[in-house]
Amino acid sequence: MSIGPDPCGPQINRREFVLSVLSTAAVSGGAGQARAQNQAQNQAQNQADAAPDTHAGSVPMSVVVNGEPHSLAVDPRTSALDLLRERLALTGAKKGCDHGQCGACTIHVDGRRVLACLTPAVQLDGRRVDTIEGLAGPGGGLHPMQQAFIDHDALQCGYCTPGQIMAAIACVREGNAGSPERIQEYMSGNLCRCGAYNGILAAVQQAAGQMGEA
Ligand code: FES
Numbered sequence: 752m753s754i755g756p757d758p759c760g761p762q763i764n765r766r767e768f769v770l771s772v773l774s775t776a777a778v779s780g781g782a783g784q785a786r787a788q789n790q791a792q793n794q795a796q797n798q799a800d801a802a803p804d805t806h807a808g809s810v811p812m813s814v815v816v817n818g819e820p821h822s823l824a825v826d827p828r829t830s831a832l833d834l835l836r837e838r839l840a841l842t843g844a845k846k847g848c849d850h851g852q853c854g855a856c857t858i859h860v861d862g863r864r865v866l867a868c869l870t871p872a873v874q875l876d877g878r879r880v881d882t883i884e885g886l887a888g889p890g891g892g893l894h895p896m897q898q899a900f901i902d903h904d905a906l907q908c909g910y911c912t913p914g915q916i917m918a919a920i921a922c923v924r925e926g927n928a929g930s931p932e933r934i935q936e937y938m939s940g941n942l943c944r945c946g947a948y949n950g951i952l953a954a955v956q957q958a959a960g961q962m963g964e965a
């Protein structure tokens with residue numbers, strides 16, 4: 752191909768023509784790359800917005816908490832306590848030690864006493880969980896154990912109280928409230944920094960009679 756002189760316009764030689772074509776291609780190629788990059792970024796952002804707020808390795812699970820079914824994906828490293836407190840906004844179970852030593856996180860799983868801080872959330876899959884928030888009756892009436900704690904001043908700061916009450920109900924239901932010694936033994940995993948142990952013992956004895964399960 753040869754570019755001859757144009758008497759009607761500016762003259763251009765072959766070298767200038769090739770350079771102009773290459774520079775045009777480079778500019779349009781750069782714009783195409785930028786456009787593709789923008790599209791990829793927009794797509795990633797849209798996907799991030801649509802995705803649930805979970806870890807990449809999350810696993811699906813279903814659990815019924817206080818009678819309410821939940822289907823959700825959880826990081827396998829999440830404890831049942833963190834699931835309740837941080838995902839389901841049920842902060843009644845307390846994080847005292849987070850090491851299974853204080854009982855503040857006590858909940859019921861299928862009716863049995865469990866330390867939520869030591870229980871992986873994924874182990875709740877298909878289970879029924881009850882927390883302190885679910886104890887009151889439909890009309891807001893207190894559970895006999897809650898009322899007994901009030902009647903006997905079985906709390907001071909109250910931080911240990913949800914765990915104490917959940918453990919105390921399990922104590923009665925499992926037939927361990929027949930004597931002060933058995934109650935104290937069963938409840939020994941629930942620590943109270945305020946030292947409300949006498950009131951707690953009296954409360955468990957009162958509620959045991961009312962629950963009719965001692
Ligand atoms: S927080 Fe679970 S036993 Fe202390």
Ligand code: FES
Pocket residue numbers: 905906907908909910911912942943944945946947
């Ligand atoms: S009432 Fe304060 S820790 Fe038990």
